[in-house]
Amino acid sequence: MPVSETPNDILFRSLSDPTRRAIFERLCRDGEQTVAALTAQAGVSQPVVSKHLAVLKLAGLVRDRPAGRQTHYSAQLKALAPLVDWTHEMAGFWESRMDDLEDVLKRMDQ
Amino acid sequence: MTTPETRSVIVERDFPHPPEKLWRALSQPHLMAEWLMRNDFLPTVGHRFNLRGDWGGVLECEVLILDAGKRLSFTWDHVNDNAAYDLRSVVTFTLTPTTTGTHLRVEQAGFRTDQKQAFGGAMHGWDGFLSKLEAVVGRDL
Numbered sequence: 041m042p043v044s045e046t047p048n049d050i051l052f053r054s055l056s057d058p059t060r061r062a063i064f065e066r067l068c069r070d071g072e073q074t075v076a077a078l079t080a081q082a083g084v085s086q087p088v089v090s091k092h093l094a095v096l097k098l099a100g101l102v103r104d105r106p107a108g109r110q111t112h113y114s115a116q117l118k119a120l121a122p123l124v125d126w127t128h129e130m131a132g133f134w135e136s137r138m139d140d141l142e143d144v145l146k147r148m149d150q
Numbered sequence: 151m152t153t154p155e156t157r158s159v160i161v162e163r164d165f166p167h168p169p170e171k172l173w174r175a176l177s178q179p180h181l182m183a184e185w186l187m188r189n190d191f192l193p194t195v196g197h198r199f200n201l202r203g204d205w206g207g208v209l210e211c212e213v214l215i216l217d218a219g220k221r222l223s224f225t226w227d228h229v230n231d232n233a234a235y236d237l238r239s240v241v242t243f244t245l246t247p248t249t250t251g252t253h254l255r256v257e258q259a260g261f262r263t264d265q266k267q268a269f270g271g272a273m274h275g276w277d278g279f280l281s282k283l284e285a286v287v288g289r290d291l
Contacts, residue, residue: 134161140185145167
């Protein structure tokens with residue numbers, strides 16, 4: 041990893057791999073999971089899942105919580121804050137709703 | 151403990167349709183379902199209803215203001231025990247007649263500044279956001 045990488049570079053890089061991103065999305069969607077549970081759906085071996093989790097952890101995107109012999113992982117959405125502007129995204133949501141509303145109004149004429 | 155600062159989103163658009171017609175689209179459940187979300191809305195102040203998104207999320211809503219043809223306001227809450235996911239907001243539609251139709255102003259108020267991710271992600275699905283990210287950064291990886 042080049043020394044010049046900023047925290048955002050690490051964040052972007054960590055999410056650019058589709059398998060790794062799928063693991064992160066699963067944690068976002070379903071909450072805390074064990075490595076075994078993640079492996080069952082990831083389509084890759086447990087060591088590969090563990091490696092991906094290590095990268096996500098380095099980027100601050102996941103947190104691990106050992107419990108007995110299992111380690112539980114959870115998504116840390118706060119780590120995405122630099123990338124997501126909440127209000128900007130909601131404005132985009134409403135703009136697209138307005139597009140659909142226009143279509144509904146046109147159909148109501150027919 | 152201080153109250154977190156809140157922000158709002160405002161989107162405005164002009165429609166070449168009279169306010170009465172726009173009002174129908176905003177307040178009739180089957181029409182709302184076509185442009186917003188599936189719902190059990192009723193045009194009654196105090197009525198509690200849900201908006202159900204295609205992504206599986208359920209919003210808890212309550213009608214606050216119902217001024218036919220002029221203004222509709224309801225709460226837009228995404229209740230979660232985890233504060234980072236918990237959203238309490240109010241959506242207000244304001245209709246103003248124009249020479250060519252209706253000006254519609256949509257305001258969603260109540261976002262906390264410490265809440266920048268959770269609901270937005272759920273709303274659009276991580277796929278959309280993250281696939282854009284992939285297009286930007288994925289090329290050289």
